Amino acid sequence: MTKPLIRVLLVEDDAVDRMACRRVLARDPDYEFVLSEAESGHEGLQLAHEQRPDCVLLDYHLPDLNGLEFLAALADDTGDISIPVMMLTGTDNATIAVEAMKRGARDYLIKDMEQQYLELLPAVIQRVLGERKVLLEKKNAEEKLAQAEAKYRSLVETIPAIVYIAALDGTNRFLYVSSRIETLGFPSEKWLDNPDILLAQTHSDDRERTLEERAKSQETGAPLRCEYRLLTADGKVLWFRDEASVVRDESGRSLFLQGILVDITESKQSEEELRQHRYRLEELVARRTDELAKLNDELRCDIAERKLIEAELTKAKTEAEKANLAKSEFLSSMSHELRSPLNVMLGFAQLLESSSPPPTFNQMTMLKEINSAGWYLLELINKILDLATIESGKLVVSPEPMSMTDVMLECRTMIEPQAQERGIKLIFPPLDVHRFVRADRTRVKQVLINLLSNAIKYNREGGTVEVSCQGGTDRVRISIRDTGPGLTPDKMTQLFQQFNRLGQESGSVEGTGIGLVVTKQLVELMGGQIGVESTVGTGSVFWFELISESPPQVATGESKIEKLTAKR
Numbered sequence: 001m002t003k004p005l006i007r008v009l010l011v012e013d014d015a016v017d018r019m020a021c022r023r024v025l026a027r028d029p030d031y032e033f034v035l036s037e038a039e040s041g042h043e044g045l046q047l048a049h050e051q052r053p054d055c056v057l058l059d060y061h062l063p064d065l066n067g068l069e070f071l072a073a074l075a076d077d078t079g080d081i082s083i084p085v086m087m088l089t090g091t092d093n094a095t096i097a098v099e100a101m102k103r104g105a106r107d108y109l110i111k112d113m114e115q116q117y118l119e120l121l122p123a124v125i126q127r128v129l130g131e132r133k134v135l136l137e138k139k140n141a142e143e144k145l146a147q148a149e150a151k152y153r154s155l156v157e158t159i160p161a162i163v164y165i166a167a168l169d170g171t172n173r174f175l176y177v178s179s180r181i182e183t184l185g186f187p188s189e190k191w192l193d194n195p196d197i198l199l200a201q202t203h204s205d206d207r208e209r210t211l212e213e214r215a216k217s218q219e220t221g222a223p224l225r226c227e228y229r230l231l232t233a234d235g236k237v238l239w240f241r242d243e244a245s246v247v248r249d250e251s252g253r254s255l256f257l258q259g260i261l262v263d264i265t266e267s268k269q270s271e272e273e274l275r276q277h278r279y280r281l282e283e284l285v286a287r288r289t290d291e292l293a294k295l296n297d298e299l300r301c302d303i304a305e306r307k308l309i310e311a312e313l314t315k316a317k318t319e320a321e322k323a324n325l326a327k328s329e330f331l332s333s334m335s336h337e338l339r340s341p342l343n344v345m346l347g348f349a350q351l352l353e354s355s356s357p358p359p360t361f362n363q364m365t366m367l368k369e370i371n372s373a374g375w376y377l378l379e380l381i382n383k384i385l386d387l388a389t390i391e392s393g394k395l396v397v398s399p400e401p402m403s404m405t406d407v408m409l410e411c412r413t414m415i416e417p418q419a420q421e422r423g424i425k426l427i428f429p430p431l432d433v434h435r436f437v438r439a440d441r442t443r444v445k446q447v448l449i450n451l452l453s454n455a456i457k458y459n460r461e462g463g464t465v466e467v468s469c470q471g472g473t474d475r476v477r478i479s480i481r482d483t484g485p486g487l488t489p490d491k492m493t494q495l496f497q498q499f500n501r502l503g504q505e506s507g508s509v510e511g512t513g514i515g516l517v518v519t520k521q522l523v524e525l526m527g528g529q530i531g532v533e534s535t536v537g538t539g540s541v542f543w544f545e546l547i548s549e550s551p552p553q554v555a556t557g558e559s560k561i562e563k564l565t566a567k568r
Helices: 015-026 041-051 067-074 092-105 117-158 179-184 188-193 197-201 209-221 265-353 359-390 404-422 443-457 515-525 560-567
Strands: 005-011 031-036 055-059 085-089 109-112 163-167 173-178 225-233 239-249 254-263 400-403 425-427 436-439 464-471 475-482 529-535 539-547
Touching: 005 015, 005 041, 005 117, 015 031, 015 117, 031 041, 041 055, 041 067, 055 067, 055 117, 067 085, 067 092, 085 092, 085 117, 092 109, 109 117, 109 560, 163 179, 163 239, 173 188, 179 188, 179 464, 188 197, 197 209, 197 265, 209 225, 225 436, 239 265, 265 359, 359 515, 400 404, 400 443, 404 425, 404 464, 436 539, 443 464, 443 475, 443 515, 443 539, 515 529, 515 539
Parallel strands: 005 031, 005 055, 055 085, 085 109, 425 464
Antiparallel strands: 163 173, 163 254, 225 239, 239 254, 400 436, 464 475, 475 539, 529 539
């Protein structure tokens, strides 16, 4: 079995003593001593620095240095001697021994004549090394403890809370408190010196509860967790959460109370604000609930009233529709009744105009007045009859493919005499451009004649009426542009109203006020639409659109347009 190794430096000028020490150490059964020897103090110092032995055996009397001088030379800058030194002296001088121990020697032996000190030498070396080991372990432990404490303090100082350690002796005095205590306006020393400062700075409303929580924690050993208010040095109130637990040793014995004080003032303020918001919200909800209940009651009443009104409106609408239908039927029957005697009057007037002998000038003038008034009344009766037929739903249109060019040519032939009377120039699109629509031919002519007649009647003397026809994929638009005075925006909103002549009732132009109404309803019955654009001082453009149709396939024969053109 390998024995532990101990390196020893022997500084001795006597060769006999060196040999004796060598023999004694070599016989030791427990340790293997490796011996280095020096005959002078300077040689010993050199070997000590070079070899760093475990122990130095130093003779006090050396040829160049004494033992005290050797110790002084061996010490470092701090005066500490890291290598254990055991002094060997030949005289029983207590003063020298004490001084050697003061200078850093760990032990000493007296060289007696019987050389009994040699027997004690291995044991003394072992004892010195054991003491050195204990001292080194203690020093290392102290250094580790200091390092751990430094780390703990460094860590604690970075925690955003007050860290404390308190005694468990009933005084609750602080053994340690971090520098964060300064947030309360106190230095750490004041909390360490005054064991009652925590209770004194606790809010009066929280003291009893806090004491009870601490007592309960100490009795049960359970961790402490409570919230209370602390007063700062300037009287400000802050909320803290105190969390602490008892620290015990390996045997379970209580050592101290370690805890932290966390500032929860902002959290408490947020909780209070949230509570206030919740309270206000609950009040608002309750108020809104009451308001909604009232509104619901009012709404129920409104709904009941609305239903009653709707029932009355439905009843009134039904009665109005019946009355309107009765009116239309009355107008239709009366128009037939009026038209028969009127035709007789017009026939007799025409006979009188061509009678022999011819009528006198005055008679002819009156006959012309009778004819004019008669024809005007007949036109009015016809339009009323059309309107009544449309409103009663009895008017039937017969859509078929038809050429707008043919219709425009026929209408031009019919309307030209009226235009020539007022010197109005008519402009129609080229006859070689064919546009086909799907509509009732008779009703299209009626629509176009009415719009052309209005454009001539409400035009200026010597004005122009221009007809255009543009075809699209789904629709064909026919536009009639005049050079009349134009319509204001207010008058345009009153168009297509029954018997509304837009202020022309007292004018020189005759009219019924229902022509545009009938025209609009006829266009819509054929699936089209009608509109107007007007500029005051420039004129108006009335247009209507009809459903576009593909041209029919004609194998042979001359078109109606070509026939009418040839006649002209």
